[in-house]
Every structure is written in structure tokens, then in C-alpha cells.
Amino acid sequence: MMESLGQAVLLVGTLDREVAAIALLSLRVSLTAVFLGCLVGVPLGAFLGVTRFPGRGVVVAVLNAFMGLPAVVVGLLVYLLLSRSGPLGGLGLLFTPGAMIVAQTLLVTPLIAALVRQIVEDADRELGEQLRSLRLGSWRRAFVLVFDTRFSLVVATLAAFGRAVSEVGAVLVVGGNIAGFTRTMTTAISLETQKGDLPLALALGLVLIGIVLAVNGLASTVRAAAMRAYG
Amino acid sequence: MDRIRRSLIALALLFLGTAAVPAQEQRSITVASTTSTEQSGLFGHLLPRFTQKTGIQVKVVALGTGQALDVGRRGDADVVFVHDRAAEEKFVGEGFGVKRLEVMYNDFVLVGPKDDPAKAAGKDVLEGLRRIAAAKAPFVSRGDRSGTHAAELRYWKDAGIDIAAARGEWYREIGQGMGPALNTASAQNAYVLADRGTWLSFKNRGDLAILVEGDRRLFNQYGVMLVNPAKHPHVKAQEGQAFIDWLVSPEGQAAIADYKIGGEQLFFPNAAPAGRA
Incomplete structure (x- = not known):
């Protein structure tokens, strides 16, 4: 164990352009998925946070449960959808980065929506009365509360990014782990493990953890700066 | 406020831009x-x-x-x-x-622990498998409908062993690729049928070695x-x-x-x- 770890640390220094390209693809796919997930998840979560309607409890429970959607199941569903023999086969997306973005977007959207719902609902408890007295409609109130809680929502985005960039089940099934085209950090790690090259797999794992740390660090720096300027 | 909005829009465009990249002509x-x-x-x-x-x-x-x-x-x-x-x-x-x-x-090779507790080593893959089954020595099967899995099932049949009936705790079907099968065999000191190519490039061999090779039946x-x-x-x-x-x-x-x-x-x-x- 320690021996592998030692070799892995040394290997990190020798990783080359190929690894950089793989890391960039991972970032591109997961960040795009999180961005698209936010486009749907933030409005959806915020709306659920400020409205009350019959059956809302069920919707919220389902949404919360979908935070734990198994990646490999999402991958399988997207595979069947995008396969040439499936309903969306004409798009020719299977085994492309596009397919991986679709799968990860489906994976993170419920997560973002569920977290935003909780954050906005809590804020609504504090400020809701005031906003209602201004006779603002649901969407308007949702918008104000999202803006008000924007710094907390960064955490929801980071959680979604963490989920996307670390999953292997969905990208492996819909991307096919094609060298130089759909190979991501996680599928590369899985491949090297299968080949029995454990130090290299571990080295790639260290790089992935480094990337996640860097993205989180960047986000909290931006958040802190923004809070100072506008908070 | 304006600066935030502008940087948000710029960020959004950046993401969309990267998403649209794979417009390769190749x-x-x-x-x-x-x-x-x-x-x-x-x-x-x-x-x-x-x-x-x-x-x-x-x-x-x-x-x-x-x-x-x-x-x-x-x-x-x-x-x-x-x-x-x-x-x-x-x-x-x-x-x-x-x-x-x-x-x-290329060819398949029967791989197993160097000390070969089932005495499977030799030139005859069918005899080797019979001995493994008789000793109930741990054997890792791909179990994934791969070409190697199909070959393995063929050899059991040709060896006169009904593996569906003979299988027990010693016969471990993992439903994964060649690499994972070798990793499993290496961890459990088990026997496994492998293609020579994957075996040669496999790095986590532990105590495993080739025990049967060169049998004409192992042609792949x-x-x-x-x-x-x-x-x-x-x-x-x-x-x-x-x-x-x-x-x-x-x-x-x-x-x-x-x-x-x-x-x-x-x-x-x-x-x-x-x-x-």
C-alpha cells in the first residue's frame, strides 16, 4: 500500500500531455453538465421552495431520493435512448462527449434542485412574509430568494460538480472510454486498475483529487471576494 | 451588481463554447x-x-x-x-x-499460483482443468460472455466436466474483463484462463505464473x-x-x-x- 502510494506520488510529476487532455475533458464534461443542471435545477428548486401545492411533499421526497440516483442506471437509460436502435439514435451522440454531458446533466439536476429547494425554503421562512406583503408572485419571490441566497447556492453547485466529476458508471457506459476522445479521469483510473497498474491508477486518482480541490478552492475564493464586494 | 452579471454571462458563454467544441471535420x-x-x-x-x-x-x-x-x-x-x-x-x-x-x-494460457496446489501444470489444458475441479482449487471465471469466457466453457465441456453442476464455492464468476479477472486471481491465488496478450501486459501478477501453454486447443x-x-x-x-x-x-x-x-x-x-x- 505505502509502496504503491510512494510510486504514485513520484508518478504524478511525470504525467504528460495525455493526462492533461484527459483532465481537461473531465472538467469540460462535468462543468458543462453542472451548468446545464443549474439552468433547470435552480429555477425548479427555487419554485418548489416558495410554493405550496397538493402533492408537493411527494415531489420533494422523490427529488431528495433522486440525489442518490445510481450513476450506472442513468448511464444505461441514456445508452438505450442514444443507441442507434433507440429513440434518439439519429443524433449519433452515443460514445461522444455529448452523451457523457447528457448523462451527467441528468445525474446532477435533481441534486441541484433538491439542495436549492432546501436553501430557498429556509430563506422563505425568514423573508417570505415580507415578500408576500409586497404582493410578489411565486416566481418573483423565488428569484429574489435565489439572489439573496446566492452565496449558499455555490455549495449546491460544488456538490453537483463533485458528484459529476467523480462518477464512473454513467460516463463509462455512454462514453465507451475511447482513448483520446471519451476517456475521462475516472474511466482512465478504472482502466489502469483493470490492467493491474495500481501505482499509475493511484497517481491519476491523486490528480483527480487535486483537480477537485482546485475547483473548490477557486469557488470559495471567488465567493469570499464576492461577499466582501457585494455581501 | 453589473460586474457580477457580466462575469456570469461571460462564464455561461465559456461553458456553452466548450460544449460546442467537438465539431471535428476528421x-x-x-x-x-x-x-x-x-x-x-x-x-x-x-x-x-x-x-x-x-x-x-x-x-x-x-x-x-x-x-x-x-x-x-x-x-x-x-x-x-x-x-x-x-x-x-x-x-x-x-x-x-x-x-x-x-x-x-494468439493463445490462451492457464495461469495459477506458482506452487500449483492442484498440480495442474503441464501441456494439456483439459487435464489441468480436471485436476483443478477435482481439487476444488479456487478458479476465477470471467463470466461475462467474452471470447475468453466462451473458450473457458468450451474447455470444461471438452474435459467432460459439467461446470454448471460441478461449480461451487471454488468457482468464482466475476462478470468482468480480463484485467479484473487477473487482479482477482492474483489477490486470491486462484487459477484463471487468460489470453496471452493481456497476461504479458498485466502488471499486478503477485504469485501467479503460466502453468499450461502450448496446447493446440488453446489457439485463439x-x-x-x-x-x-x-x-x-x-x-x-x-x-x-x-x-x-x-x-x-x-x-x-x-x-x-x-x-x-x-x-x-x-x-x-x-x-x-x-x-x-
């Missing part, structure tokens, strides 16, 4: 192949040569033979390159493949097929056929023979001259 095909050809590094050796010559990029999805043929059946690949003759002939017979061409062979033929454009009109028939033609051409065959790990040749080209038309 011609490419998708090949469904086996873990043995990919994980042994053969494709890493062959594909750059082919791409340099033709400008066609080859994207390899590495799966077990059964799965790779299924991907071809669904029309999700242009070419299938696998190693299970019976399954390949069925694929072509059903009209999913145009024609099966033989490309190369690889075949290549174009997915039938009549079934799946989007198949890139021209580019796919160019890849197949190159594989069986003298140049492609020489490139296969060239591939070595530690001085040892992994695959032996044997395309029929008739196939080179």
Missing part, C-alpha cells in the same frame, strides 16, 4: 472490440499507423466479445473486431455483419467484420472497410507482428491471402 469510425486487444496495448500500436496513412481516426470501445457484438447489432459501431468464432459466424449469419475475415491469433483466433449497412444505414461502410482492408493487408499484418512486449510477440497475423483482395 473522418472517424467506431470499432467495438475486446478488452484483450485494447488492454494489451495492441490498438495503441496499430491505430496511429492506420490513421497516419488514411487520415481516418479510429475510436475503440473495448468490451467483452459478447457485448461488442451486441453493440454492433444495435448499430452503435461500424466495425466489430473480436475473438469467438461461433458467435461471430452467428452475427454474420443473422445479417448484422457483412463478412467475417480472420486477422490474427481473432476475426473482423463490418457492421451491415443494409441493417444500419448510418454505418460508415467506406471508412470501416478501409480499416478492415488495412488490417488484412501485408502492411497491417506486419504492424501486428511488430507489436512486442519485453521482446515477446503478442499476436500472430494469419489473414488469408484471399481476404486481401
Whole structure:
């Protein structure tokens, strides 16, 4: 164990352009998925946070449960959808980065929506009365509360990014782990493990953890700066 | 406020821009192949040569033979390159493949712990398997409908052992690729049937060694097929056929023979001259 770890640390220094390209693809796919997930998840979560309607409890429970959607199941569903023999086969997306973005977007959207719902609902408890007295409609109130809680929502985005960039089940099934085209950090790690090259797999794992740390660090720096300027 | 909005818009455009990137003009095909050809590094050796010559990029999805043929059946690949003759002939017979061409062979090896508790070592794979079954020594099976799995089941049958009935705690079906099977065998000091290519390139051997090799029955033929454009009109028939033609051409065959790990040749080209038309 320690021996592998030692070799892995040394290997990190020798990783080359190929690894950089793989890391960039991972970032591109997961960040795009999180961005698209936010486009749907933030409005959806915020709306659920400020409205009350019959059956809302069920919707919220389902949404919360979908935070734990198994990646490999999402991958399988997207595979069947995008396969040439499936309903969306004409798009020719299977085994492309596009397919991986679709799968990860489906994976993170419920997560973002569920977290935003909780954050906005809590804020609504504090400020809701005031906003209602201004006779603002649901969407308007949702918008104000999202803006008000924007710094907390960064955490929801980071959680979604963490989920996307670390999953292997969905990208492996819909991307096919094609060298130089759909190979991501996680599928590369899985491949090297299968080949029995454990130090290299571990080295790639260290790089992935480094990337996640860097993205989180960047986000909290931006958040802190923004809070100072506008908070 | 304005600055935040502007930077948010810029960020959004950046993401959308990166999402729209893969507008490549380069011609490419998708090949469904086996873990043995990919994980042994053969494709890493062959594909750059082919791409340099033709400008066609080859994207390899590495799966077990059964799965790779299924991907071809669904029309999700242009070419299938696998190693299970019976399954390949069925694929072509059903009209999913145009024609099966033989490309190369290597061989299977029976791998097991160096001290060989079941005394399986020798020149006869069937005798080796009989001894493993008799000793109920741990044996790792791929269990994934791959070409190697199909071969393993064939050997049990030929050895006169009904593995479905004889199996017990000692027979461990893992449902994964060759690498994971070797990893499992290495961790549990178990016997396992492997293709020589993956074994040679495998790095986590532990106490494992080759115990049976050179039995004529261990011959492992690889075949290549174009997915039938009549079934799946989007198949890139021209580019796919160019890849197949190159594989069986003298140049492609020489490139296969060239591939070595530690001085040892992994695959032996044997395309029929008739196939080179």
C-alpha cells in the first residue's frame, strides 16, 4: 500500500500531455453538465421552495431520493435512448462527449434542485412574509430568494460538480472510454486498475483529487471576494 | 451588481463554447472490440499507423466479445473486431455483419499460483482443468460472455466436466474483463484462463505464473467484420472497410507482428491471402 502510494506520488510529476487532455475533458464534461443542471435545477428548486401545492411533499421526497440516483442506471437509460436502435439514435451522440454531458446533466439536476429547494425554503421562512406583503408572485419571490441566497447556492453547485466529476458508471457506459476522445479521469483510473497498474491508477486518482480541490478552492475564493464586494 | 452579471454571462458563454467544441471535420469510425486487444496495448500500436496513412481516426470501445457484438447489432459501431468464432459466424449469419475475415491469433494460457496446489501444470489444458475441479482449487471465471469466457466453457465441456453442476464455492464468476479477472486471481491465488496478450501486459501478477501453454486447443483466433449497412444505414461502410482492408493487408499484418512486449510477440497475423483482395 505505502509502496504503491510512494510510486504514485513520484508518478504524478511525470504525467504528460495525455493526462492533461484527459483532465481537461473531465472538467469540460462535468462543468458543462453542472451548468446545464443549474439552468433547470435552480429555477425548479427555487419554485418548489416558495410554493405550496397538493402533492408537493411527494415531489420533494422523490427529488431528495433522486440525489442518490445510481450513476450506472442513468448511464444505461441514456445508452438505450442514444443507441442507434433507440429513440434518439439519429443524433449519433452515443460514445461522444455529448452523451457523457447528457448523462451527467441528468445525474446532477435533481441534486441541484433538491439542495436549492432546501436553501430557498429556509430563506422563505425568514423573508417570505415580507415578500408576500409586497404582493410578489411565486416566481418573483423565488428569484429574489435565489439572489439573496446566492452565496449558499455555490455549495449546491460544488456538490453537483463533485458528484459529476467523480462518477464512473454513467460516463463509462455512454462514453465507451475511447482513448483520446471519451476517456475521462475516472474511466482512465478504472482502466489502469483493470490492467493491474495500481501505482499509475493511484497517481491519476491523486490528480483527480487535486483537480477537485482546485475547483473548490477557486469557488470559495471567488465567493469570499464576492461577499466582501457585494455581501 | 453589473460586474457580477457580466462575469456570469461571460462564464455561461465559456461553458456553452466548450460544449460546442467537438465539431471535428476528421473522418472517424467506431470499432467495438475486446478488452484483450485494447488492454494489451495492441490498438495503441496499430491505430496511429492506420490513421497516419488514411487520415481516418479510429475510436475503440473495448468490451467483452459478447457485448461488442451486441453493440454492433444495435448499430452503435461500424466495425466489430473480436475473438469467438461461433458467435461471430452467428452475427454474420443473422445479417448484422457483412463478412467475417480472420486477422490474427494468439493463445490462451492457464495461469495459477506458482506452487500449483492442484498440480495442474503441464501441456494439456483439459487435464489441468480436471485436476483443478477435482481439487476444488479456487478458479476465477470471467463470466461475462467474452471470447475468453466462451473458450473457458468450451474447455470444461471438452474435459467432460459439467461446470454448471460441478461449480461451487471454488468457482468464482466475476462478470468482468480480463484485467479484473487477473487482479482477482492474483489477490486470491486462484487459477484463471487468460489470453496471452493481456497476461504479458498485466502488471499486478503477485504469485501467479503460466502453468499450461502450448496446447493446440488453446489457439485463439481473432476475426473482423463490418457492421451491415443494409441493417444500419448510418454505418460508415467506406471508412470501416478501409480499416478492415488495412488490417488484412501485408502492411497491417506486419504492424501486428511488430507489436512486442519485453521482446515477446503478442499476436500472430494469419489473414488469408484471399481476404486481401
